[in-house]
Amino acid sequence: MRTLRSAGSRLRVPSGLPREVYVLGLIAFCVAVGFGVLVPVLPVFARSFGVDNFAVGAVVSAFAAMRLATSPFCGRLIDVLGERIVMASGIFVVALSSGVAGVSRSYAQLLVLRGVGGVGSAMFTVSATTLLLTSVEPGIRGRATGFYQAGFLLGGMAGPAIGGLLSAVSLTAPFFFYAGTLAVAGTVGLVLRARSVGVVAAALPVVPFRQVLRDRRYQAACITNLAQGWTSFGVRSTLVPVLVVEVLHRPTSWTGIAFACAAVVQTIAVGPAGRFVDIVGRRPAMVAGATLAGLSILAVPFAPNVWLLIVALCLYGIAAAFLGTAPAASVGDAAGGRGGTAVAVFSMCSDVGAIVGPLVAGLLADSFSYPAAFAVGAALLLGAAATSTRMPRVGVREVERAA
Incomplete structure (x- = not known):
């Protein structure tokens, strides 16, 4: 208990957000920009295979459905591999699946690849949020989460505008741009060393x-x-x-x-x-x-x-x-x-x-x-x-x- 109290006393007066929060905010921005880039073109690209509107909706739903199906396993995966590895791996899964989706030869391929992207998205979301919450002391969790959310919001605003411009080049260009931004985000995630996790998380009880x-x-x-x-x-x-x-x-x-x-x-x-x-x-x-x-x-x-x-x-x-x-x-x-x-x-x-x-x-x-x-x-x-x-x-x- 003395160790916890002494560690807690060192964390009571935050001097600012730790480096990990800024890096996670940058990653969030890259992910959101890439996701937003697909918003204007994904339905149109799906329709290019001659499918109806229900099938177009299924492409969007497949991503969310696989996120939901994968999320229960992410916690155990994090326990085995750690937040940083799971986060970077999830980003690379989305990047690879998105890049390949841009050269899909059929609707079925596009549907499957979007589902695979949902798996990677779940890995990223759960691990990044866990890393964020355990990288900061409790007294600045709100501000850290706010900065992280701001990265998503800014990326979400910029993404559709960029996607609209890229769609003028071709319908597949936004897919490759998405893969590129995610590759950058995944690389940043790999080199991120969770310095604060060892200090802050160790000062907090592990609750069943x-x-x-x-x-x-x-x-x-x-x-x-x-x-x-x-x-x-x-x-x-x-x-x-x-x-x-x-x-x-x-x-x-x-x-x-x-x-x-x-x-x-x-x-x-x-x-x-x-x-x-x-x-x-x-x-x-x-x-x-x-x-x-x-x-x-x-x-x-x-x-x-x-x-x-x-x-x-x-x-x-x-x-x-x-x-x-x-x-x-x-x-x-x-x-x-x-x-x-x-x-x-x-x-x-x-x-x-x-x-x-x-x-x-x-x-x-x-x-x-x-x-x-x-x-x-x-x-x-x-x-x-x-x-x-x-x-x-x-x-x-x-x-x-x-x-």
């Missing part, structure tokens, strides 16, 4: 997963991640583009404008959100973030014009900044020094929401109305907020006392 499952912080984080995955991918990404065209009678370009505004707001908010999570606490951040997300997404189908729609989506972006940092920090608090399995299950919750959410949202919109589809997503977020009220308030001082 059964105990983690009973922790209210972890339960609230998983429920929030499920609700966020459901609403962000199932409701927002699926129905807002249709809402803009069919209800507000605006061209599809306005969907891009609305999403871009929300992404910029979220990127600006993610830094302050991370500081709030560390200074004020995880619980108030999750309660406030989920409540604001629920109310703002509920308002979207009632927006009388595109301007108020953009305002509602920007408010959702602010909420998403809190929901992208506080739950992950809570997982780190609950899981202790090694959280591979805990992070994998946490990641799976978002994947389940992202897979089931679009189907249920579309069914509700067809059978009832757009407000009904949005209301289910809002209810999940408000339920997550209610669940978060049961968790202990964890800020810097509380984490220090726990250590």
